[in-house]
Amino acid sequence: MLRLPGRMEEALLAVYGGGKRESEVAKELGVSKQAVSKFVREGRARLTEIFLEVAEVLHADLVRINLSKGCAIIKPRQLGVKAYVFYVPGGGPRVLFEGNIKCSGDTRTLCKEVVEAIRAWGLIEACSNVDNEEGIIRCVIKLLEE
Amino acid sequence: MNEHRVWPLPYSRLPAVLNSAALVLLTLTVLVAVSCAKPYFLVFLLTGIAMSLVASGRRVVIRDGCVVLEYGFPKPVLRYVVRDVTEVFDINELSRGRLVKYFKTLLVPFILIMILPLVYVVARGAYPNPAYVPLMVIPIIMGAFLTIYMMFTSPSYRKFLRRAAAVTATVSTSIMAFMVGYFYRDVYGRSIFSNPADAVMGITFIVLLVLATSLFAILGGRNHVVILVDAEGRYYAVGTAGAEAARGFISMVLNAVREGREGPEGSGDA
Secondary structure, three states: OOOOOHHHHHHHHHHHHOOOOHHHHHHHHOOOHHHHHHHHHHHHHHHHHHHHHHHHHOOEEEEEEEOOOOEEEEEEOOOOOOEEEEEEOOOEEEEEEOOOOOOOHHHHHHHHHHHHHHHHOOOHHHHOOOOOHHHHHHHHHHHHOO | OOOOOEEEEOOOHHHHHHHHHHHHHHHHHHHHHHOOOHHHHHHHHHHHHHHHHHHOEEEEEEEOOEEEEEEOOOOOOEEEEEOOEEEEEEHHHOOOOOHHHHOHHHHHHHHHHHHHHHHHHHHHOOOOOHHHHHHHHHHHHHHHHHHHHHHHHOOOHHHHHHHHHHHHHHHHHHHHHHHHHHHHHHHHOOOHHHOHHHHHHHHHHHHHHHHHHHHHHHHHHHOEEEEEEEOOOOEEEEEEOOHHHHHHHHHHHHHHHHHHHHOOOOOEEO
16 A cells, blocks of 8 residues: 555654644644654655655656655656656555646546645645646646756 | 765765865965965965865765765765755756755855956956956956856756856856966067967967866766755755766665664764
């Protein structure tokens, strides 16, 4: 399963997405600070495994991996275009291909999930002036490419 | 890990400071040499070389889930242990990657190289013929502004390298051409163009300088820069000999992150 365990995901999102201290997260989750540290450390390792597995499935090389923002850029060897991987909380990784980012029809749900991930990981702040889903995704991808 | 294919770059923390300071000192060495303040010449030169050697990247080691960056030549002097890597990327592969976004100190050497001739004139107090002043000042100012502008606006690191090399070559060539002409007149009391053989030699020197800069840009462009970010948000740069070496290094770092789940916390110097 390409998903983070529930508690691990909560801790990781609170620390990196919410910018909270581990002690605050410990109080919220009702666990010790050491437990939160362990969740975060193991969460990073598990998230790395998830992105590596996605890259392997798509026969891609990893160009960028950002564990604190739950996203990665990969380059499938045969396609010649980049792909952007976003970890959707509770849903697992979602992949968008460069040059094919349209939020209409069948891809509507995918876009919604990716925007949800962008919000959860705290990536939305830099693109807060954009109101449509496609625009938000394009804005975030632009930032990831810098 | 093959030490010749992956090495730490002095772009952050103490190595960056030492590298910039070394450049300032070596700039001062040139100024001191031409200003005839001989007693300080050797002090500035040796200190500059020593700082440069301390800041030079030695090797990168991955062990116990951490990335260890060693600086110093011939013996390692500085060592940084990067734990809790949260981000890793090859800036050459990003379509809008700009090194200066992560390492602002890189601006210092560029600016210093541009203003060197002006500093020389001010330090020496001997002003060149007023006719030559615009020739010298305009390329310096244009070069400095263009390089800084490109650092912030170039669409990718690779394009920046190409453009920066072109600007640096143009500015350096203009300055060197001016200095050769100026010193020739200073020594022989006549224009360099009064003797065709000397003029050809001067032009050959300038052409070789342009070729050397171009070669540097071509070879430099082949190397990739991989950036690591730790949990505290500190950036570290690692140079790799080509795209394949960069991919191999990123893969090793990610394996270390995967294995580091039971490792120690925090990040810092060893």
